Amino acid sequence: MLKIYLTYxxxxxxxxxxxxxxxxxTAIGQAFTSMFSLLAIYFLFEKFGNIKGYTFxxxxxxxxxxxxxxxxxxxxxxxxDSFTSIISNGEFDRILVRPxxxxxxVLGSKIEFAKVGRAALAIIxxxxxxxxxxxxxxxxxxxxxxxxxxxxVVIFSSLHILKAGLTFFTIQSLELMNIFTxxxxxxxxxxxxxxxxWVLNFFTYVLPLSMVNYYPLxxxxxxxxxxxxxxxxxxxxxxxxxxxxxxxxxxxxxxSVGS
Amino acid sequence: xxxYLAYFKMKFLNEIQxxxxxxxxxxxxxxxxxxxxxxxxxFINNSDTNSISSxxxxxxxxxxxxFYMLFAFWSVDKDIFDSIxxxxxxxxxxxxVDLYDVWFVKTFALKIAKTALRALPIFLICMLPLLGEFxxxxxxxxxxxxxxxxxxxxxxxLLLSYIMIIYVITITAISPLGVKxxxxxxxxxxxxxxxPIPLMPDIxxxxxxxxxxxxxxxxPFNIYNGxxxxxxxxxxxxxxxxxxxxxLIAFGKWLMNRSMKKVVIQGG
Amino acid sequence: xxxxxxxxxxxxxxxxxxxxxxAFKTFFKKDYEIVKALDNISFKINxxxxxxxxxPNGAGKSTTIKIMSGILxxxxxxxxxxxxxxxxxxxxxxxxIGVVFGNRSGLWWDVPVDDSFELLKNIYKIPDDEYDExxxxxxxxxxxxxxxxxxxxxxxxxxxxxxxIAAAFLHKPKIVFLDEPTIGLxxxxxxxxxxxxxxxxxxxxxxxxxxxxxxQDIEALTNRIILIGKGKILLDGKxxxxxxxxxxxxxxxxxxxxxxxLCDGLVYIEKHKGRVKLELNENILPLAKAIAFLTSKIEIxxxxxxxxxxxxxxxxxxxxxxx
Numbered sequence: 001m002l003k004i005y006l007t008y009x010x011x012x013x014x015x016x017x018x019x020x021x022x023x024x025x026t027a028i029g030q031a032f033t034s035m036f037s038l039l040a041i042y043f044l045f046e047k048f049g050n051i052k053g054y055t056f057x058x059x060x061x062x063x064x065x066x067x068x069x070x071x072x073x074x075x076x077x078x079x080x081d082s083f084t085s086i087i088s089n090g091e092f093d094r095i096l097v098r099p100x101x102x103x104x105x106v107l108g109s110k111i112e113f114a115k116v117g118r119a120a121l122a123i124i125x126x127x128x129x130x131x132x133x134x135x136x137x138x139x140x141x142x143x144x145x146x147x148x149x150x151x152x153v154v155i156f157s158s159l160h161i162l163k164a165g166l167t168f169f170t171i172q173s174l175e176l177m178n179i180f181t182x183x184x185x186x187x188x189x190x191x192x193x194x195x196x197x198w199v200l201n202f203f204t205y206v207l208p209l210s211m212v213n214y215y216p217l218x219x220x221x222x223x224x225x226x227x228x229x230x231x232x233x234x235x236x237x238x239x240x241x242x243x244x245x246x247x248x249x250x251x252x253x254x255x256s257v258g259s
Numbered sequence: 260x261x262x263y264l265a266y267f268k269m270k271f272l273n274e275i276q277x278x279x280x281x282x283x284x285x286x287x288x289x290x291x292x293x294x295x296x297x298x299x300x301x302f303i304n305n306s307d308t309n310s311i312s313s314x315x316x317x318x319x320x321x322x323x324x325x326f327y328m329l330f331a332f333w334s335v336d337k338d339i340f341d342s343i344x345x346x347x348x349x350x351x352x353x354x355x356v357d358l359y360d361v362w363f364v365k366t367f368a369l370k371i372a373k374t375a376l377r378a379l380p381i382f383l384i385c386m387l388p389l390l391g392e393f394x395x396x397x398x399x400x401x402x403x404x405x406x407x408x409x410x411x412x413x414x415x416x417l418l419l420s421y422i423m424i425i426y427v428i429t430i431t432a433i434s435p436l437g438v439k440x441x442x443x444x445x446x447x448x449x450x451x452x453x454x455p456i457p458l459m460p461d462i463x464x465x466x467x468x469x470x471x472x473x474x475x476x477x478x479p480f481n482i483y484n485g486x487x488x489x490x491x492x493x494x495x496x497x498x499x500x501x502x503x504x505x506x507l508i509a510f511g512k513w514l515m516n517r518s519m520k521k522v523v524i525q526g527g
Numbered sequence: 528x529x530x531x532x533x534x535x536x537x538x539x540x541x542x543x544x545x546x547x548x549x550a551f552k553t554f555f556k557k558d559y560e561i562v563k564a565l566d567n568i569s570f571k572i573n574x575x576x577x578x579x580x581x582x583p584n585g586a587g588k589s590t591t592i593k594i595m596s597g598i599l600x601x602x603x604x605x606x607x608x609x610x611x612x613x614x615x616x617x618x619x620x621x622x623x624i625g626v627v628f629g630n631r632s633g634l635w636w637d638v639p640v641d642d643s644f645e646l647l648k649n650i651y652k653i654p655d656d657e658y659d660e661x662x663x664x665x666x667x668x669x670x671x672x673x674x675x676x677x678x679x680x681x682x683x684x685x686x687x688x689x690x691x692i693a694a695a696f697l698h699k700p701k702i703v704f705l706d707e708p709t710i711g712l713x714x715x716x717x718x719x720x721x722x723x724x725x726x727x728x729x730x731x732x733x734x735x736x737x738x739x740x741x742x743q744d745i746e747a748l749t750n751r752i753i754l755i756g757k758g759k760i761l762l763d764g765k766x767x768x769x770x771x772x773x774x775x776x777x778x779x780x781x782x783x784x785x786x787x788x789l790c791d792g793l794v795y796i797e798k799h800k801g802r803v804k805l806e807l808n809e810n811i812l813p814l815a816k817a818i819a820f821l822t823s824k825i826e827i828x829x830x831x832x833x834x835x836x837x838x839x840x841x842x843x844x845x846x847x848x849x850x
Contacts (some may be wrong), residue, residue: 175283
């Protein structure tokens with residue numbers, strides 16, 4: 001399976017080299033947008049000083065993790081994100097005719113390297129953060145942040161799978177899903193407890209974004225020394241289940257009704 | 260004028276077709292509105308920095324969402340952009356109309372059409388008291404409402420003259436898409452599209468007062484919610500709006516003439 | 528071996544009428560129309576056969592192909608293809624079949640065709656030596672040696688189609704479904720494709736199922752025709768039998784003199800002074816006798832004999848079955 005994915009990967013790199021200009025432009029555009037998001041946060045902190053006890057550096061950690069996780073997910077799971085085109089141009093039929101897992105084929109169908117433009121800025125800030133906040137250099141904190149990033153990738157990727165699954169049932173209201181992906185990313189720029197209580201609850205029990213953004217952050221910032229919080233991101237793995245279920249149901253429906 | 264109405268009708272009917280997309284768009288608008296309101300009000304309420312009040316911010320954000328398509332720099336006429344990038348531009352020159360005016364009117368019509376569908380529902384729903392602290396207020400006074408309408412018109416024209424310059428620069432740019440992205444991102448951000456100008460540091464606000472960006476969405480919305488209320492101040496502001504409009508349109512037309520000459524020489 | 532028994536498939540299509548008011552109505556109450564795409568379809572195809580699956584648009588051709596390739600599940604009925612139930616054992620079943628969708632591409636757009644081939648090699652887990660051998664064979668037969676290093680998007684339609692077909696045969700499938708494979712191709716490519724299919728069928732005993740509107744495809748490639756109309760199998764027989772049944776010859780005659788009346792078996796199609804076009808039914812009057820009859824009436828200056836085209840046969844078939 002890995003071999004097949006690597007072949008897809010090679011093809012996408014080759015494809016990329018054909019369109020070098022477009023890649024660079026898109027990547028720069030992406031980096032640009034995240035730069036402005038960062039600028040917004042900077043301005044707000046310059047004016048107000050802090051928010052609910054969090055400093056600029058604290059919020060930066062959230063920003064970096066959210067953007068990094070989101071861009072990795074967008075880069076590799078783009079096939080699911082733009083699944084409507086796969087269905088509408090008949091590519092899905094072709095996928096069904098190949099003796100390989102459907103998910104693997106959808107994964108391999110699109111890899112958008114340009115999305116790393118967003119991640120580039122985040123990585124730079126990450127490095128800068130480590131220089132200015134030495135307390136982050138503790139090994140458990142680094143591991144926690146790694147978990148947070150991976151957990152973010154899991155959550156956004158599951159959302160993409162969910163969106164693709166929903167495509168089997170309706171083509172129309174898919175833009176609404178973007179509220180959760182793009183919205184989730186923007187909301188998670190800040191620790192999730194600065195919003196209303198019900199927001200935190202929603203992102204704990206329905207979409208476990210707080211498990212990768214807020215609870216482990218408490219540990220990283222030293223607001224709690226409970227080691228358990230380090231592993232909160234693992235809850236995100238549970239979120240895969242309902243999303244995958246919708247996907248499976250969707251595929252089944254396609255096979256019984258056609259396109 | 261007839262031209263304008265014709266374009267408007269065409270664009271509007273086009274938008275209606277995508278009614279479900281419009282509904283989804285409105286839902287998105289609401290979600291973002293709530294998110295930003297929560298964020299900004301938390302900042303405001305948790306600090307004693309002298310700034311805009313949260314009630315005013317709530318109204319500002321809803322106005323911003325209602326008129327989102329109007330003031331969005333990135334939402335430009337796709338047909339015009341395509342004609343530039345594909346080089347069909349040369350054909351446009353064969354038509355007996357001033358291209359600048361045509362593009363201006365087209366984009367104007369497009370923006371009004373896109374906004375018309377979304378503005379009304381948002382206005383209606385956000386004024387409902389059951390939204391509690393998220394409720395949008397009515398204009399603070401009748402005078403404010405009048406100033407609001409006047410400045411909205413000037414703001415829109417100012418925005419369009421900026422967009423026209425984006426179009427024109429694109430004609431002779433190596434990478435049209437790059438130009439568009441850069442200029443619209445800058446425009447969106449510094450006109451208050453991501454965070455409202457009153458929430459920016461004082462230094463930044465002062466600098467922005469010397470740019471056209473300060474005079475686009477920032478003005479009508481903040482008049483509506485009462486943040487800007489001094490009548491003399493408002494008259495001065497309208498004067499500056501007109502000033503920028505004249506400059507940008509003049510520059511845009513001049514640049515267009517120059518670029519078109521280049522296009523004709525190169526053969527498109 | 529392919530065996531279908533009593534396959535039925537119905538679709539629920541949402542009825543939507545034009546206009547703003549109607550769009551609003553259907554938003555709240557959904558009107559459905561039940562369409563029977565396939566109604567008790569049964570047939571058996573043996574290994575190595577080449578079958579033409581024809582019928583007007585909407586008759587149920589693609590639905591049948593989709594069911595046979597495991598993409599779609601039927602409402603009722605059984606299918607046994609190479610020992611598998613296609614839609615139940617998809618991944619295992621699909622290893623040995625190939626599909627060519629005429630108007631959609633299975634190759635990657637921006638990279639050389641060869642890279643798409645390599646991807647398929649990994650997907651079908653073809654061993655290196657088998658892959659090299661088969662690829663060399665296909666490349667030679669389809670004459671694509673020079674173009675496989677070119678990105679797909681730079682190829683002409685004819686070149687692309689030949690590569691698509693090669694791609695479908697890379698893994699030496701036992702059964703290949705071809706859905707309108709020559710659509711839009713120029714004459715040279717069409718011939719190349721037909722020659723290839725004939726050859727591969729002969730050499731590897733591949734079962735070929737071809738849906739097409741191109742009657743020359745039918746003539747060149749198939750010896751058996753299954754006609755489907757409105758979801759039912761209307762005809763399943765040999766092309767040569769069909770030809771005999773519907774076959775008429777056309778005589779275009781330039782002459783001196785007058786033909787007063789025709790004998791049985793000859794009918795006027797066109798009548799001018801000195802030139803006529805006649806339709807001859809060979810079941811009534813053999814060609815030799817027809818010519819003898821004409822010679823007895825007039826002085827023949829020029830005579831042209833045409834056969835019924837397969838096109839006409841198909842049209843007559845459709846007429847006969849009212850589809």
